[in-house]
Amino acid sequence: MKNSFAILGLAATLLALPALAEKADHDKPMNIDADKLRYDDLNQQSVFTGHVLLTKGTIVIRGEQLSVRQDPDGSQHALVTAAPNALAFFRQKREALDEFIEGEGETITYDGAADTVTFTRRAQMRRFRGTQLADQISGAVIVYENLSDIFRVDGNNSVLGSDSKVVNSGGRVHAMLTPKPAASAASAAP
Numbered sequence: 550m551k552n553s554f555a556i557l558g559l560a561a562t563l564l565a566l567p568a569l570a571e572k573a574d575h576d577k578p579m580n581i582d583a584d585k586l587r588y589d590d591l592n593q594q595s596v597f598t599g600h601v602l603l604t605k606g607t608i609v610i611r612g613e614q615l616s617v618r619q620d621p622d623g624s625q626h627a628l629v630t631a632a633p634n635a636l637a638f639f640r641q642k643r644e645a646l647d648e649f650i651e652g653e654g655e656t657i658t659y660d661g662a663a664d665t666v667t668f669t670r671r672a673q674m675r676r677f678r679g680t681q682l683a684d685q686i687s688g689a690v691i692v693y694e695n696l697s698d699i700f701r702v703d704g705n706n707s708v709l710g711s712d713s714k715v716v717n718s719g720g721r722v723h724a725m726l727t728p729k730p731a732a733s734a735a736s737a738a739p
Contacts, residue, residue, distance in 0.1 A: 577606035581615070594618040601629070607649075612637035612657070625661035636673075639666060649677045652691065664695045674700065678730075688722040 584599025596616045597603075603610040613632035619625050631637040631654075640651035652675065654668030668674060672691040676684040688702040704722040 579603065579605040583615070592618065607640075607642035609640045610638065610657070620662070622662075625659070627657075627659040629657040629659075631655050636671060639668070647679050648683075650693065651675050651677070652693070654691070666693045666695065667691070668693075672702075674702075683727050683729075685725045686722070687724075689720055 581597055581601065581603045583597035583601040585597070587596045587598075588594075589596075594616065595618075596614065598614045601610070601612050601615045603615060610627075610629055612629035613635070614628075614630040616628045616630075617625070618627075629637040629639070636653035636655060637657045638651070638653050639657050640649055642649050652666070652668045652673060654672040655670035656668075658667040658669070659665070660667070668691040670689065671687075672689060673685070673687045674691045674693060675682060675686075686700070686702050688704040690703045691700060692702075693700045702722045702724070704720045
């Protein structure tokens, strides 16, 4: 019973997500569905496997495996891994805007200390204004810095493959960026 409370407490507090993202998400309960859970109390780590779905307010994370841990200093870290030949998924509403950031990659890493989300291998990131796709970026690695709302994309970054060998993506960055609509056009829309 003691371990049940520890698991629930860990799951509820481990993934404090982006500051410029929807602030209300911080206070929302974390709900995780998966086929299996392995909890390591000594290392403060939970590993969820099999069709993982995490929701926390406007946050949605999907993947084959989700590993969540907390450092002794209180920083939370998460690693989402996709199933073979698939991509892991992350989506979150931006604060005070009708915009969402979503992204995919073979792995997605959240670093609570730096407040960044990193999409790795076949990385894609999109911004939606309402339901309209506004911007789309792809590359080998995308690092999204939530505090500054800055992202970096590397098309040729050498990354560690699933077999632990360094793989050069050999690709380039591709971006589709749309201008922000004028205030008068946005207010005139129904």
